[in-house]
Amino acid sequence: MSTNNGHHHHHQMVPLAVLLKRELTSEKIEKPEIIHGQAGHSKKGEDFTLLKTECQRVPGDGTTTFSVFALFDGHNGAAAAIYTRENLLNNIVGAIPSDLSRDEWLAALPRALVAGFVKTDKDFQEKAQTSGTTVTFAIVDGWVITVASVGDSRCVLESAEGSVYSLSADHRLEENEEERERITASGGEVGRLNTGGGAEIGPLRCWPGGLCLSRSIGDMDVGEFIVPVPYVKQVKLSTAGGRLILSSDGVWDALSSEAAVNCCRGMPPNTAAAQIVKEAVQFKGLRDDTTCIVVDIIPPDKLDPPVPPPKKQGKGVFKSIFRKKSSESSSTIDREFSEPDVVEEIFEEGSAMLAERLDTEYPLCNMFKLFMCAVCQVEMKPKEGISVHAGSSNPGKLRPWNGPFLCISCQAKKEAMEGKRGISTFLEKI
Numbered sequence: 191m192s193t194n195n196g197h198h199h200h201h202q203m204v205p206l207a208v209l210l211k212r213e214l215t216s217e218k219i220e221k222p223e224i225i226h227g228q229a230g231h232s233k234k235g236e237d238f239t240l241l242k243t244e245c246q247r248v249p250g251d252g253t254t255t256f257s258v259f260a261l262f263d264g265h266n267g268a269a270a271a272i273y274t275r276e277n278l279l280n281n282i283v284g285a286i287p288s289d290l291s292r293d294e295w296l297a298a299l300p301r302a303l304v305a306g307f308v309k310t311d312k313d314f315q316e317k318a319q320t321s322g323t324t325v326t327f328a329i330v331d332g333w334v335i336t337v338a339s340v341g342d343s344r345c346v347l348e349s350a351e352g353s354v355y356s357l358s359a360d361h362r363l364e365e366n367e368e369e370r371e372r373i374t375a376s377g378g379e380v381g382r383l384n385t386g387g388g389a390e391i392g393p394l395r396c397w398p399g400g401l402c403l404s405r406s407i408g409d410m411d412v413g414e415f416i417v418p419v420p421y422v423k424q425v426k427l428s429t430a431g432g433r434l435i436l437s438s439d440g441v442w443d444a445l446s447s448e449a450a451v452n453c454c455r456g457m458p459p460n461t462a463a464a465q466i467v468k469e470a471v472q473f474k475g476l477r478d479d480t481t482c483i484v485v486d487i488i489p490p491d492k493l494d495p496p497v498p499p500p501k502k503q504g505k506g507v508f509k510s511i512f513r514k515k516s517s518e519s520s521s522t523i524d525r526e527f528s529e530p531d532v533v534e535e536i537f538e539e540g541s542a543m544l545a546e547r548l549d550t551e552y553p554l555c556n557m558f559k560l561f562m563c564a565v566c567q568v569e570m571k572p573k574e575g576i577s578v579h580a581g582s583s584n585p586g587k588l589r590p591w592n593g594p595f596l597c598i599s600c601q602a603k604k605e606a607m608e609g610k611r612g613i614s615t616f617l618e619k620i
């Protein structure tokens with residue numbers, strides 16, 4: 191996860207000639223076939239999935255569609271997972287202006303995902319129900335995959351070239367020092383369960399509440415620094431395609447990413463998902479809900495001669511952050527002479543700060559309508575909106591007169607998430 195203002199100016203870094211050349215070659219290739227399957231063993235009944243193909247980008251226009259594959263692993267009840275399954279996609283799409291081209295739409299997605307996650311969390315908390323959920327939400331549009339995640343369900347990508355990439359973050363407190371620091375700085379306490387005699391047991395948890403995750407949707411009975419702001423990663427596959435695997439922690443407690451990829455290689459998606467669940471349950475037993483979604487992104491006509499991967503042109507097109515996770519044993523020389531990975535990273539950002547996530551550095555002047563709240567999309571009167579930069583501790587970058595703007599209610603939510611609202615106010619609210 192990056193702590194800096196890790197906005198990647200992908201479009202500004204690629205020379206125009208490269209863009210034009212791509213336009214004439216790979217970009218004109220037909221959209222891939224998308225085939226998916228899922229499997230699961232339920233123990234608590236708190237895992238839910240959303241598998242939706244042929245979603246229309248422009249309502250009524252069936253020629254431009256995308257697919258959604260999402261996993262919701264609930265805790266302390268199923269209400270948050272069910273609510274999120276039913277409302278999150280609408281809240282994301284509702285945060286994207288309707289008049290964008292496909293490229294603009296894809297560029298707007300990372301910010302819309304942040305807005306949609308926060309709105310869903312805020313709306314669910316207003317229902318005053320306890321329970322929370324992890325979310326791993328993948329949008330597949332042509333060869334571009336955008337994944338937003340909170341919690342510890344995982345999304346893994348295997349490229350056609352055989353490299354394995356993680357497209358999600360791990361928001362377990364035990365695994366994520368940066369998140370532990372954020373929560374401590376926001377007034378939370380991180381520690382293990384104390385049995386009384388001084389013995390501490392189990393994973394690191396956040397107090398009050400005792401949740402082992404630092405991000406989720408719901409969980410109103412824990413501190414508001416358990417935030418719904420997702421880690422977002424957007425990549426573009428080569429036209430050779432690839433396979434996505436989304437699973438809840440029931441799988442990842444038993445299998446590594448590589449083991450999950452390897453145990454089902456060559457199987458069709460339904461069989462592959464069943465195989466991953468079977469391996470996980472065989473290894474650890476059915477301790478938890480164990481759910482798996484497998485999505486194959488396949489060239490439209492595999493009989494066509496293979497398209498050569500685009501030549502590496504300029505630094506930044508292929509991100510070095512993408513390491514082959516399975517290559518620990520291979521030598522440096524092997525790596526230097528191996529083929530470059532042709533999965534291209536377009537966007538990655540994991541900051542929990544809304545000011546960093548809703549900012550618009552991409553030249554999209556209409557991404558946020560001036561008098562609409564950037565999170566909940568409610569219309570505001572002129573001067574009613576509060577800049578997302580208000581109260582920033584970094585005066586060098588402070589631009590309070592600039593949007594995007596938040597409504598009063600979403601501004602209060604932002605302050606609470608950043609630990610700027612006292613616990614007493616928080617308690618009054620519930």
Ligand SMILES: [Zn+2]
Pocket residue numbers: 563564565566567568596597598599600601
């Ligand atoms: Zn709002």
